[in-house]
Amino acid sequence: MTPTARKTILCPTCRKLISIDEARCPYCGTVKPGSWMHNNPVSRLFNNPAQFIKGIIYVNAAMFALTILISFQSLRLSGNPLHFLSPSLLSLRLLGATGTFAIDNLHRWWTLLSASYLHGGILHILFNMMAFRQISVLIIREYGIHRMFSIYTLGGIFGFWISYLRGTPDTIGSSAAICSLIGAALYYGKSRGGVYGQAIYRQIGGWVLMIFLFGFMIPGIDNWGHGGGIAGGILLGLLFGYHERKKETRLHRTLARLCVLATVAILLWAIGSGLYYYTALH
Ligand SMILES: [Zn+2]
Structure with a gap:
């Protein structure tokens, strides 16, 4: 008797090998x-967290390359290392910078x-992506990949919304979203407590101190975006819960998939409309 070939899959929740039916x-x-x-393709994205993190970094790099291409003519190689390979304000506005300029006008x-x-x-971009790689590992471990991406997406939106309410004309960067992961880590450390929780809380608290120290020393840093991101991350951490308190639920997974769809749709719209207006202007 030949054994029946039954298709096996990894359970989407516990990752154990099971039959598909x-x-x-x-x-x-x-x-x-x-x-x-x-x-489906969207839920499969979350099957490999390390690959997912890389994917987000690649998207950031691709968007950066596109803004550099668009602003190629105005590309400056000034003495200030912070200005090395800087996209022009126009290219950033075309591809979806936020603030009162984009929202009010x-x-x-x-x-x-x-x-x-x-x-x-x-x-x-280098500093942000390095920080993102570090903090995302911690948040995936304690909250899971789905809650991590929802905190990242929604916390970033919240941070920029606060910044908009404070009247920032133009703002960009993944730091508001990264700050929301930092906020979720702060909440986790404080809420969990114990030796491990306190160690996390102290370490991440040190990061927060550095963020605001640099934020007030270096001009042009969006402190409201950072502060809003941290506050949003604390709230989302409290709302979603972490593994030790609550396992990832179907609602968490659905929300994360919606965040992926919204991100892909909005970035495609940003690129499409940005290139359209760019060619109209030139
Ligand atoms: Zn299972």
Whole structure:
């Protein structure tokens, strides 16, 4: 007798090997683990957290390259290292910088999300991506990949919204979103307590101190965006909960998938409309 070839998959929740036509995962009870709901291209993105983080970094790099290309004519190689390979303000506005200019004049509310994927210089993007790699590992470990991406996306929007309310004309950068991960880490450390929680709280608290120290020393840094991001991250951490308190639920997974769809749609819109206006202007 030949063994029947049954298709096996990894359970989307517990990652154990199960049969695709299982009604419920025998290990964790996830309903219909083989359904399309759990096995579409968007949900599969979350199957490999390390790859997902790389993907976000690549998207940031691609958006940066595009702003550099658009502002090629005005590309400056000034003495200030912070200005090395700086995209022009026009290229950033075209591709979705946020603030009172974009929102009050152009009603581009979607820039609250797109601005997180734009950077003002090579050091700006390098520092942010290095910080993102570090903090995302911690947040994925304690909250899971889905909650991490929702905190990143929604916390970034919240940070830029606060910055907009404070009247910032133009703002960009992933630091508001990264600050929301930092806020979620602060909440985790404080809420968990114990030796480990306190160590996290102290270490991340040190980061926050540095962020504001640099923020007030270096001109042009969006402190309201950073502060708003941190506050948003604390609130989202409290709202979502972390592994030790609450496992990732279907709601968390659905929200993260919606954040991916919104990010992809908004960035494609930003690129499409940006290139359209760029060619119209030239
Ligand atoms: Zn399972």
